[in-house]
Amino acid sequence: MNIQEMILTLQKHWSNHGCILMQAYDVEKGAGTMSPYTFLRAIGPEPWNVAYVEPSRRPADGRYGENPNRLYQHHQFQVIMKPSPDNIQEMYLDSLKALGIDPLEHDIRFVEDNWENPSLGCAGLGWEVWLDGMEITQFTYFQQVGGMECKPVSVEITYGIERLASYIQEKENVFDLEWTEGFTVRDIFYQPEFEHSKYTFETSDVDMLFHLFSTYEKEAKRQMEEGLVHPAYDYVLKCSHTFNLLDAKGAISVTERTAYLGRMRSMARQIAKTFYEEREKLGFPMLKEKGEAEHE
């Protein structure tokens, strides 16, 4: 099964389970969790079920397209369901079956893994899912997002697409994976991998990046004052990516690192709180709609 078919299969599977199929969010980010479709929507009482593919940028993992396992940008298939359904593990295992992974032919296990993202004030408990010893999915019950307790709790399922594909397609090198018939990951992504790696480690302008960070930070705060959660959050994401670029270049010392993470965390917390208040002012409309629907 090629990557395109995998994505289509997962989309169909989760769509059948009531998830809204979204597209990737158009600001750079390090993980699907950072998308506002996850970060913001996990906050508050309104139900929320979505699935989307998220291209995730990890500048420090850039390897000029030379390493068979590491990528500057990889793809995550992200599922969020709030409140977490009682049979979520079974739904997930069914998705593996849909991908052609028969649990009776493999060794599938749920191994404890607690997840934390200090720069966004997020924490959750759950597992990494092992397929014959390989971690293919992060499975997390969010306990806290943006420093706020989650009530109800969302469950987040993050498939590492390339990881899973390399197993399904039995390929040693990520660049040999078939994206769709006639096209490999190498065809599509080798050049950007090489160029982004070169940019990250060699040609990026550190002064400009530091400058951008503070500009983005200022703008995020200014939009917060205006009560505009989404624009403000976009700028926090930009801060985060800029920080990752600086970090990958080794431009940030350990002490500064803590300080930068602290700055982003405090903005994320503020945004989370404001988002909740804004939704509350609107009377948590998605909660209401659902209630009305049940009424009819």
Next chain:
Amino acid sequence: MNKRDLLLEIGLEEMPARFVTESMTQLGSKVEEFLNEQKVSYGQVKLYSTPRRLAVLVQDVAEAQEDIEEEVKGPAKKIALQEDGEWSKAAIGFTRGQGMTVEDIYFKEINGVEYVHVNKFVRGKQVADLLPALRDIVVGLHFGKNMRWANNDLRYIRPIKWLVALFGGEVIPFEITNVETGKTTHGHRFLGEETVIDSPAAYEAQLEEQFVIADPAKRKDMIRSQLSQLEKEQSWTIPVDEDLLEEVNNLVEYPTVLFGSFNESFLELPAEVLITSMKEHQRYFPVKDQSGKLLPFFVTVRNGNSRSIDQVAKGNEKVLQARLADADFFYKEDQSKDIDFFLSKLQAIVYHEKIGTLSEKVGRIRRLSAELGDLTGASDEAKEKADRAAEICKFDLVTQMVYEFPELQGIMGEKYALQKGEDREVAAAVNEHYEPRHAEDGAPDTLTGAVVSLADKLDTIVSCFAVDIIPTGSQDPYALRRQAAGIVLILQERKWNIALEDVLQTAISVVKKDNVGVKSEETLLEELVSFFKLRIKHSLQERGVRYDLIDAVIEGRVGAVPSLFAKADVLMARKEEVGFKETTEALSRVINIAKKAEEPASIDEQLFENEEEKELYQAFLRVQEGLQGTDKVKEQFDLLGSLQQPIEQYFEHTMVMAEDASVRKNRLSQMSELASLILSFADFNKLLVK
């Protein structure tokens, strides 16, 4: 009495392996506690656990509580009976309160006063009516880490999926997070099916049919026997790490052992790297040949049967291959750099924001190692080695390998140091300076390792105390207690007779020179000495020293740790001997009376009035000289013991508190000097002698 078996099973989404066994034990003891409290008799208790369930089976549980017959005391007779001979309100009220009538009253005398009594009989309740309270036990289990899920407020180890609660064939009704108790349990996630338990006794066998080995000991035995079968078939040795086996056992419901291989060229990596990759990251058992050499194979335990086992092996091989390729890459990267490159990176690593960088810490370890070399009288060559070892002791923390495998700190340092041509002992010290790493670990083997280990630990403890990171209760994030115990162990094993107070003062001066914290040196020393005293007490307790002996030797100045331990040992050995009591009493008497000396002055022999005074003084001088002349603690104790007779004679013939002021003062001064001599060994006053 009729009896039934009781079964309680909590079905869960996969629990973290590390909590399974403890949670199972907890469930069992809480259920037993409940039955005992409720006075319900029961037979054998069997405990079960897998990643997805905790269960307890209690055999032969009585159907009714035990009946209780008890004598209850009421008001005194004179209050119970009115003058007219009728029962008072108090008496009537009392009997009613006990569910009885005045007809049941009899009198009984207690300490010469007659009281109303009744024999109360309480019939035991039906146990089936009590058992829904098991819900509180299920909800009340404590886990290391809890979570919430969906809309529930309950914090629990993982979401509850099903509950089986049976008393005989009957369901015990209760509900938690919308899950109701029933008879249906679940088999293996993939191989088994749901199954209805009609009788608790059939639980284990029915689950086994569904590919769940619910008894963890049985599961472990299965793994062990499959491992040894594999050893036989392949002529391998598979060393079983018990912690790993325990973890693996709690990751599976139905174990099947399988093996795979990896590229032979990876055997060039250090064995520790291979083992860590296999054990820590993949929970694999490494494989060795008969001579103990690693082989390019690994063993893992699948949660399932042997179907498509080759495919499972192949998948695992792929994962390990990728991990080892990574490790190989890091290893080669690290080897391409020299030690100075890594040392310069330490400047950018903050050890603690209030304490400074790792580079600064290393500077202090070096200075402290030099000072300790002087204190212990080390040779110039030894000091040189210690200095180099101190300088490079942290370099491997910034290697890629240790970044990926933090548990290899020190181990990689030693390997790389050897490869870079460092002296053998210096390289060993890079690893050893972390020792003792845990409570059962020994002190460093080499002198260099011991010096640097001492310096590193002292610096950590003193710096932390300087910025008020002081362990309280269960809070000890920097493991300062363990490190203090390590210092005590090293001083003891090396038999370094340097006073702990001097060692601490040296460390304080070094730390204060770096301007760590704002506390005064005096305050720091005081805090540190009392912290260490507690650690020493603890070490002596572990050694089996009686607590009053510990109190006696730890009172006052700590001094040199080895002699403190030796004193405790001597007291332990002598305490049962004839004459120990008399010696202790004599020495204690001096200590006690010396407390009355307000301003002790030097002793004036001219003021002695009797022979006993003179003799005691001679004995004192002899013992004082003797004590200076020996560092053998046994001899010291015997010398002090030789004071017993002169002391007894002295008190028999001498009034210390004499009328004449100058004589009195002289005698108190003599007592005072003698007392400090005795106290320099131990405070005999603290000893409990019969």
